Amino acid sequence: MSFTDNTTLALANRFQVVIDEGTYNLGSWAQVDGLDVQWKLCEYRAGDAGNDRWYFPGYTEYSTLKLTRAACEDSSIVQGWLASTSFQSKPHSGSITLLGPSNQPLITWEMRRIIPMKWSISGFEASTSKVALEKLELAHLGFLDDGSKA
Secondary structure, X not given: OOOOOOOOOOOOOOEEEEEOOOOEEEEEOOEEEOOOEEEEEEEEOOOOOOOOOEEEEEXXXXXXXXXXXXXXXXXXXXXXXXXXXXXXXXXXXXXXXXXXOOOOEEEEEEEEEEEEEEEXXXXXXOOOOOOOEEEEEEEOOXXXXXOOOO
8 A cells, every 4th residue: 555645744753842932942852741632511401401401611621731851952941941930920822843754843832821830850870871851841721722811
């Protein structure tokens, strides 16, 4: 079986994270977890309708983003961003861009009101040859253009 179309495949291990329209380019990350959305369900039951129910879409809820990569030179950019946001209530915008095989952008998720929640780096042990992993957790109010006024 052969494919004749030129469909570009999305490779999940190539993506870029940018905060505040490029003010902070946090570089490439090896793993992103939590890029999802769910809708809370609102249910209405009238007292005279027996067991009938009506369902309506409720609010959207987004998971915390969890970014992971090997510690690198870009880790100092993350530290600079964290230092500038520490104890400040200014919300940030940002994006995660999935890149194709030739580093061309395929899909971009624009995040609203990003707030850093946690940063960590794996422990160091001289007797092993492990890669030091950097982890960053971000809360946000979503990536859908769903009419939110946030």
